[in-house]
Amino acid sequence: MTSEWQRLQSKLPEWVEQNRHEYIHGKVAAYIPELSKAPADALGVVVMNGAGETVVAGDTELQFTMQSISKVFTLILALMDNGEDVVFSKVGMEPTGDRFNSMLKLELVEPGIPFNPLINAGAIAVSSLIRGNSPEERFARVLQFFRLLTCNDTLEYDQDVYDSESATGHLNRSLAYFLMEKGILRGRVEDVLEVYFRHCAVKLNCTDLARMGLVLAYNGRDPVTGVPLIPRRFVQIAKTFMTTCGMYDASGEFAIQVGLPAKSGVSGGIMTMVPGRYGIGLVGPSLNRMGNSTAGVHLLETMSRDLDWSLF
Structure with missing residues (x-):
């Protein structure tokens, strides 16, 4: 077991609770009325490695739509x-x-x-x-x-x-x-x-989203089963769009502060990955003015800085 994985196991619950309060700086999406029912203070994240093992923290059983x-x-x-x-x-x-x-x-x-x-x-x-x-x-x-x-x-x-x-x-x-x-x-x-x-x-949860991110992290191959699911070229295209456009009008800021390909949705979900290592699924329904999870973005900044994940 790598020291990074051990650090994730020991620190992820603490990081979630450190960043949960950031929800107060956002609002749950209401322009789609059904989304307004989500709990504003929820925050959960799942990190999945190539063996399918997970580190889990927060409200990861919360179901949300992909948007x-x-x-x-x-x-x-x-x-x-x-x-x-x-x-x-x-x-x-x-x-x-x-x-x-x-x-x-x-x-x-x-x-x-x-x-x-x-x-x-x-x-x-x-x-x-x-x-x-x-x-x-x-x-x-x-x-x-x-x-x-x-x-x-x-x-x-x-x-x-x-x-x-x-x-x-x-x-x-x-x-x-x-x-x-x-x-x-x-x-x-x-x-x-x-x-x-x-x-x-x-509708899915953070574990489902992490598994989808994991396939992209491994260039279209499911590392758990070894089965190729997506041509590598199309994964390359998708990850490039995620880097340049995936976090709405905050994509440049996210690239600077987190440095990973990511895609958000107005239900509060964020899917990202550390290429060749992890898929990450996150939910935090309270959104900033750009439409991204307020607490979720701060949590990913904390994780990326501490573990030196930025690609740039």
């Missing part, structure tokens, strides 16, 4: 279905500098495609690229992929969160209809949004 974290894996599935040329004819590769749900640059900047696959417009376009003859078939393939990566066959989407997102998703519908008008979207708007809202509403 934007799912975008990393629908991007990978779309790349596996279509290849790079097709996917990147529909979405770009650059950060936006705008809010994740903004349509500003779709109108102002040529060629008028979403800047990247991790903003809402880009993820909606990517959702239209998932293969299948119906929304049900496309989402079934997404869910099966998520189950494969988590080694959890019970994974499902949260019907109440899906209903809440669908009922209040007016801006996402606006984005989708704009993309349809520009010839970017494949299929009917409501069919595409059904897939999009459902994959955002997939």
Whole structure:
């Protein structure tokens, strides 16, 4: 057992409690009404190594929905279905500098495609690229992929969160209809949004998220089973987007303070990894103004500084 793993075992509970109070500087997401029910002061983290062993601290049994974290894996599935040329004819590769749900640059900047696959417009376009003859078939393939990566066959989407997102998703519908008008979207708007809202509403816990991060940490191979699940090239693309765009408009600050590829969601989840070593799943529902877990970001800063994890 390495001294780093031993330090994680001894210090992680302390680090969680040190950073838990940071929740007071944020708010639980309320624009999707169902998300507002989450406990603001919750904080939990799971670190998983290549043998599938875990260090666990805090509220790790709390169930939460993937929200934007799912975008990393629908991007990978779309790349596996279509290849790079097709996917990147529909979405770009650059950060936006705008809010994740903004349509500003779709109108102002040529060629008028979403800047990247991790903003809402880009993820909606990517959702239209998932293969299948119906929304049900496309989402079934997404869910099966998520189950494969988590080694959890019970994974499902949260019907109440899906209903809440669908009922209040007016801006996402606006984005989708704009993309349809520009010839970017494949299929009917409501069919595409059904897939999009459902994959955002997939419910899991920190252990599931850590396992997904672990596969990315090992370049697409599940190190526990030894089975390759994702082509290495597509993992490289996903991790690059996570570094440049994964923490919304705070991605640059996160790269400086933590220095790891990561993706957050407005349910308070964060998935990150230490390449070649660990997958990390975290939840802290209280969000800062950028939409990232307030306590979660501080916790990851503490962990990265103490264990010298930054890639930069």
